[in-house]
Amino acid sequence: MFALLRQLAHTRAEAGLSRGRPRSVALRHVDAGSCNGCEHELGLATSPRYDLERFGLEIAASPRHADVLLVTGPLTTRMATALRTAYDAMPEPRLVAALGDCALGCGILGDRAELAGALEDVLPIDIRIPGCPPAPQAIAEHLLVGLDELERGLTRR
């Protein structure tokens, strides 16, 4: 395993990751009809080069343990119920992040009859992460900035 660990250490050094302000935020991902691009990039956002967890952002296995619901895809009719169930299972306060252009309602492809409509008509979107798909770095940055802004907005209020 030593060669693997050396490679990983090299990656970390090369990326020169800063720590930033730590927090404790659990994310739950729901694929609502994505092309799998956002999933690939979200997966890499937790890999050593980007390491989302250094900010205290971790992916939770269940919506019951999640603060943020990360939704990808154009929302197919067949995923609408499952998405709603996942959202309803989350403890409050809860946030929704639209991950990728499909979840943001841009350039959606498909047959109208198979799509349940815009995500923002179904759930309130708090954080928008544009891109097709957004790169791992962009996912991390948008999440951090979005969380910061929400926090500032809350304290201002």
Added chain:
Amino acid sequence: MSFRAIAAERWRDEVAAELAGGARFAGGWASGTEWRIVLVDPDGAMRALRCAAVEGRVPTIVDLVPAADWDEREGHDLHGLGFEGHEPLRALVAHPQAAEAWMTPVDGDGVHEVAVGPIHAGVIESGHFRFHTIGERILAMDPRLFYKHRGLERAAEGNSPADALVYAGRACAACAVTNSVAYAQAVEDALGLAPDRDLRVARTLLLELERLYNHLHDIGALCAGVGSAPGTMAFATLKDRAQRINERVAGHRFLFRTVAVGTGALAIDADAADAARGALSELRADAAAAWRELEFAGSLQARLNGVGVLDTTTALRLGATGPAARAAGVPRDTRTESPRLWYGDSFTPAAPRAPTGDVAARLQLRAAELEASLELLDGLLIRPTPAGTTTTAAPPQPLGIARVESPRGATLAAVELARGRVTRLHLRTGSYANWPALAHAARGNLLPDFPLINKSFELCYACVDR
């Protein structure tokens, strides 16, 4: 390509005769009230057959070709065709409430049902699995997919061939190049266009870049399946490096918008080719070193042998394809029969050390294919690649068909054209062909080993659901 029309009463005999002559089933789709299938000869030559439904029904061929099971069920669910003799014709794309309408019936003392999904615990695509278990053992498993069905094939209809490309290309990010090239080649087949050398080289290069990052991803995902964090993280990092090379050489991490219909969409100049070749050479050394570590990681290797076995007979019967089939001793690779690409006569598919058809063989085969892809890319990037184009070589036909080897196996694209518009697009990807084989390979295994077995096939949901 043109169809050979066969009357319903002759359908089964004609298909049986084709199969006896060595042809294999490559996919079926409904168009209006007709059923169409594609057969492939051992040398890769394809034939399209069509059969008009009589009172909405076509005789089934599922007993002759079990690989046609999903195709016929989809033909029923999406296009309303009946298949005489396909009993029971369980729902596949449709999602009826009643379990018996879609599930394999399993009964007996101590049999439990375990329902998983459509939302899974990790960051993966949506789909539902229904397991029947006794204790920890899986008796049977039914994948219930199509939660991500976007109706892409239907939405493509009525568009010009150039405008419809995006429906094939965006069906799946991880197979974007394969699906785009298959679609473009199908249209070019219909329009009688032949690619020049540059276009053949450029598309081959893109397909191998796609295979590279996918295989790196899949090896990492398999490590995750046994909880080997160093392997998972090392191969995730290698995959990211491959995708960053994609971005530099082609402008996109998933190689989106690098394929066009009838012409090239990506030119690689000498500097870009040289830079990519250098970066890939470094990646190759690190990937080889990382792979050697996995080969000697006892706690990983101990979990792989004899798990999720797909034997040769079953692989052939169910029409498994790609690494899953090759690891099971079926030495087929569409790259050996791709005159529209640039693999050359010397290309031979990687073979597993032992065709045991288990998780170990699928993992080891991917590592061998990774090395082969890097070797191919090294040769292709020696010189710059102009975008290339096509020239008219044959009169246009209303049908075009193409098969391309994706990281997960043979992908078929069929395009029907009329008055310059796409009237039907059908995409049958390597993943689509392999899902029934995965369900079969899971039987008899421990339920907690399913994630590992699943990762060893690493099939897409997005391009299956479309």
